[in-house]
Amino acid sequence: MSAKNWPSPPIERGLIVHCANETLRPMTIFEKIIARQIPAKIIWEDDDAIAFHDVDPQAPVHVLIVPKKVVPRLTDATDDDRALLGKLLLVARDLAKELALSSGYRVVINCGPDAGESVPHLHVHLLGKRALAWPPG
Ligand code: AMP
Numbered sequence: 001m002s003a004k005n006w007p008s009p010p011i012e013r014g015l016i017v018h019c020a021n022e023t024l025r026p027m028t029i030f031e032k033i034i035a036r037q038i039p040a041k042i043i044w045e046d047d048d049a050i051a052f053h054d055v056d057p058q059a060p061v062h063v064l065i066v067p068k069k070v071v072p073r074l075t076d077a078t079d080d081d082r083a084l085l086g087k088l089l090l091v092a093r094d095l096a097k098e099l100a101l102s103s104g105y106r107v108v109i110n111c112g113p114d115a116g117e118s119v120p121h122l123h124v125h126l127l128g129k130r131a132l133a134w135p136p137g
């Protein structure tokens with residue numbers, strides 16, 4: 001069955017989305033959070049991105065900053081994403097200030113299996129309120 005002939009109900013329910021190449025794929029967990037299909041502790045949002053607390057925090061503060069545009073991972077970003085990528089870091093800076101991470105914080109992007117990426121939707125981790133070891137495991 002071609003993508004165009006796929007019955008519409010799953011798409012209307014927002015469970016499946018069209019990709020640019022006309023194939024279908026399930027929504028990622030982050031797309032579902034953006035669409036308010038599943039709950040999250042959202043702390044900031046604008047038209048381009050959203051930030052919410054990680055469900056499995058690795059530090060007393062562990063926030064994810066997620067672009068609303070679906071870019072699976074940094075490898076897939078293009079020159080057109082330059083401003084968006086810069087914005088994610090500036091949001092991390094602003095949230096670090098808002099969350100009083102005055103003694104330091106870490107900003108992490110896991111890209112691909114060796115880095116432990118588990119959600120294929122680009123996101124920036126903001127971790128703080130504890131001393132973080134280096135090098136990472
Ligand atoms: P990564 O391993 O870099 O792909 O990071 C994915 C992060 O998403 C992990 O730290 C997960 O704990 C987090 N995560 C997964 N599902 C949820 C969710 N429903 N709400 C908040 N964070 C989530």
